[in-house]
Amino acid sequence: MLGSPIGHSLSPVLHRAGYRAVGLDWTYDAHEVSSGELPAFLTRLDDSWRGLSLTMPLKREALPLAAVVSDVARAAGAANTLVRRDDGTWAADNTDVPGLVAALQERWPSPVERAVILGGGATAASALLALATTGCREFTLAVRDPGRAADTLEVAERLADPVDVRIVGLGDDAAADLVVSTIPADAQTPELLAAYAAVPVVFDVVYDPWPTPLVAANGNRVVVTGLDLLVHQAALQFTMFTGLPAPLREMRDAGRTALA
Missing domain, CATH: 3.40.50.720 (NAD(P)-binding Rossmann-like Domain)
Structure with missing residues (x-):
């Protein structure tokens, strides 16, 4: 999860709960990335990275950095998701x-x-x-x-x-x-x-x-609620990253527990 500020984000809680539910030993962390810093951050990533979630101020900055931009992201003028392609480039999408x-x-x-x-x-x-x-x-x-x-x-x-x-x-x-x-x-x-x-x-x-x-x-x-939105957009990202159906109930429950 990339953006600034990022410390408040529930996305790591949701994605980690999803990975546990389907038995994947994957990690998902929050990284503070400010405006203008996304290109340098991407160059430091190796092939172990499957995808990235983006929040402000990076949603619009991601579009010109992607080799492929989905119709939805192009129409919205913003991407909240980058998925690594087989050739190492990135595909931009919008699950919001x-x-x-x-x-x-x-x-x-x-x-x-x-x-x-x-x-x-x-x-x-x-x-x-x-x-x-x-x-x-x-x-x-x-x-x-x-x-x-x-x-x-x-x-x-x-x-x-x-x-x-x-x-x-x-x-x-x-x-x-x-x-x-x-x-x-x-x-x-x-x-x-x-x-x-x-x-x-x-x-x-x-x-x-x-x-x-x-x-x-x-x-x-x-x-x-905002949690409703966060869970549904995260579930779509989960499937883009893993190729598996998202465990929606487990992800929502994890979010509710964290907020409580």
Whole structure:
């Protein structure tokens, strides 16, 4: 697992639990890698490395370093996964997008027609792309600075089927079936909570601290958790790395135990 900061990540817990469950004597560790340091890190790796998980600020920096880029990663403009190819080069992929879909549909199988996404970074872009693949066509991006939404807007513009995207400030009212929060818990102000109190489904990608203010504000709503997303995207990575079906239950249980 590469990124910065990285010490809080649950990914090592999930992947190690998966390896134990299927009897693989593999390792999975967290490495602090800051912006601009990924090329040098990759050159130091030998053939024993099967793959890498990436978090910020490396998701966009990984794309030009890969020999092959999946359609999903290209559409998202970001990769959270690098898999070593037989020739020693890397293939870039994005499991955040299908992981978002799987996590949402596990908790809320009904269609989503209108969504509010809080934040405009790489995870927000993946959320928009994921929801668009399920048929959602109306999006509101709520951001502090409209300039921060540029990358997410580019993702929307690359979609084969057009979507309607509106930019508002954080805490501005917006009618929706679903609110997806990609912002830190400490950015979830009382004004923001009030603005989205009537939205029936909340998907908060944060998993620590939990519950976030957005989730705690109304306990009667359907909630999709950051752990749900983390488990599903990690399960997809697990299969890419090992070629084996992921032991989803064991990975989720390990994550719950670690958070508890």
